[in-house]
Amino acid sequence: MKSLEDVLAESVARPSALMRLLTAFAGTALGLAALGVYGVVAYFVSQRTREIGIRIALGARRGHVVGFVMAQGLGAVLVGVAIGMAGAPATARMLRAILVGVTATDAAALIGMPAVLILVAMFATYLPARRAANTEPMTVLRSEWPLVADLRGV
16 A cells, blocks of 8 residues: 555656656757857857958957857857747647646746757857957958968069
């Protein structure tokens, strides 16, 4: 014989453990997404260092450069969030059987997670954007000078 509390605890134990495991995977996925966004934006900035330096040399404000780089990085993230929001109802139907204490169409989850992803992406794009804005234009122009000197000799 078991008490009703024991029976209830046993019936909820497996879904609860599964949700803890899914939460751990979701946290890991969020961390990997942040690292991926940071890596892609940092690579994008490194490839366009000359352009950014020339923009600053021509008078672009550092705030405009930060905004430009962040807009480029966040554009892809917003597309990904939109695709994820479109696929959320199908995923919610599959998860409905294992959810305990929350509905599959919980507004906080459907609004909160995209907001968290966008905030993480903003932070991940801000660091390379700030580094790009601190690019010294003279350093970039000096790196271009050998090319100009080679053209004079032609």
